[in-house]
Amino acid sequence: MTDHSPTSGTDTPVNDRMLTLDRLRHLITGGEIDTVVMAFTDMQGRLQGKRLHAAYFLDVALKAGTEGCNYLLAVDVEMNTVDGYAISSWERGYGDMEFVPDWQTLRLLPHLPGTAMVQCDLAWLDGEPVLESPRTILRRQLDRARDMGFSVHAGTELEFIAFEDTYEAAHDADYHRLRPVNQYNIDYSVLGTTRVEPLLRDIRNHMYAAGMDVEGAKGECNFGQHEIGFLYNTAMVTCDHHVVYKTAAKEIAAQHGRSLTFMAKYDQREGNSCHIHLSLRGTDGDLVFWDEKKNARTKLYDSFVAGLLSTMADFTLLYAPNVNSYKRFAGGSFAPTAIAWGTDNRTCAVRLVGHGASARLENRVPGGDVNPYLAVAAMLAGGLHGVEQELKGVSETQGNAYESGEELVPRTLHAARERWATSEVARSAFGDAVVDHYTTMADVELAAFDAAVTDWERRRGFERL
Missing domain, CATH: 3.10.20.70 (Glutamine synthetase, N-terminal domain)
Structure with a gap:
């Protein structure tokens, strides 16, 4: 029988709101x-x-x-x-x-x-x-980074759409004609968020008491769409917080007689994103992404970005794991289509922001349905591949990346599955067992979708075909 009680130092809390x-x-x-x-x-x-x-x-x-x-x-x-x-x-x-x-x-x-x-x-x-466990997959990439002399920090920005309907009522209505908590675009609107503040406040305060460092809440573009932000942390802590928050937000919404969804694309308006910010430091805390003397990015940072971009298509399955994920990728939608980077450019798949200690990259490909452990592991695996191979920096995309002519993010789960299953970089970074396991996950999702008859098909064909 294995003794699972903690040994000295293994239960040191992240902050004083966590428990020993x-x-x-x-x-x-x-x-x-x-x-x-x-x-x-x-x-x-x-x-x-x-x-x-x-x-x-x-x-x-x-x-x-x-x-x-x-x-x-x-x-x-x-x-x-x-x-x-x-x-x-x-x-x-x-x-x-x-x-x-x-x-x-x-x-x-x-x-x-x-x-x-x-x-x-x-x-x-x-x-x-269990090598196929998402937390283990991330841990192995964090160990790889540590062995190369790096610590990893990350932050996730998770959007959701909230509805006046309960989860039970939404189910009984077959998820049709649900009533969003806002009836117009409330991006940054204080009035729009006030209307749902009792719910947002409850989520913020409960999550703070559960050990998370809450930044704030803001309205988003789709009707009833909101985002609650959290301060960055070490990568594993961020992912642990992310999954607890995602479950708790649904539970708290239910307590309010409401529901919310993190689906990547609920309707034809703006989808739910999960932008992931990531930066490396030395294990001693030193900056490795920024040269303070030159006040510029380091070659290591450029190689990391090059590696992230060069593996973006191969690893998209871990950023966009469901059939619905790919509905987000549309021109002019603030969800990316081009595998490109830009300085503070929200039309690119990768946006570079900050300088000095705040220098970091933002991966804009993942949606609200993403598994954060898998996505951060993929970002690390790609970036560290670029560092190990000393890849040269990729030219910046300026202006509208939707019209840049750069390679596109895979547009279907099937295309992403093929890139993942045949990727030598993926098999080198994650191992055959993990690649094969998540290829099967994609196959299962695709088979279920291919067997389904959708509302679109019924509306289009019931009488007229």
Whole structure:
């Protein structure tokens, strides 16, 4: 039996709003916490796991851990078991994976009474890590960066559309004719955000109490569209916060009798983006993206950007993992189409912003449906490839990148799947097991979509064809 209780230094909290195990034990014995969620992030970027009674958590799970079926990394969005995955099948017997707590993620979930959460890595029962787990995929790229002398910082900007309808009502209406919380473009509108401020305020305050550094909220372009921003952090912490926030925002919306969606493209107006900011530092904290004496980008920064761009098409599957993801990529939409970079240029796939300590790149390809661990891992793998190969800087695209003539981001999941499955760089960076696993994920999504009859087809063909 593996002892999962923390060793010295492994439960040092990110900030004083996160929990230590001693603090959690005190809250449990004092009757303030009665439920502990042990959760991991699945392929689709969702939290999956168990709610444990707090006494059982302290008496049993703290040392023995808990387990879950390995099909949790081999199902489709609707939790159907599907064929094609090497790690999980009827022939393999659908065995278990072990939940391995990362005690630095221990936090309160203040929007849920008496509840705390710890996020977990996944391991096989012999203790070997599950290589296909999104958190493990990112961890391996972070280890690669550390071995090269770099620490990694990231921030995610996640948009959603909020509706007056409950999730139950939206389901019963087959997601038709839902009522957005705003009826016009409220980009930066204070009046527009005031109308939904009780919900936004609840999300902001609960997330701050859960250990996240909240920046603020703003309106966006689509009807009922909003963004709540968080301060950047180390890459793993940012991704851990991201998935907790995404789940909690839905739960808090439900508590308000409303619903919200992070779909990349809900309708024909602006989609939900998830712009990802990333920068490298030396492991000693020194700047590596910026030469302060020259007040200019370093060659390393340029090589990192070149690597990110050169792998953009190969890695798009990790930035845009669903059929719906590709509906965002439209000219003049603020979602990119051209694989290009520009200085503070929002028409490019990669936007360079800041200088000095704030110098960073923004990947504008991912949508709100992205799995942050996979996307940040892809950005790192691409950028570090550029650094290792000492790729020369790519010429900047100025003006309207939609009309630049540069190579385009793959426009369909099928095209992205082909680039990913046949990419030598992907197989070198992630390994065959990971590439094959996520190729199967794309195949499952494509098969489901190809078998579906859409509303568009019915409207177009019911009478007139």
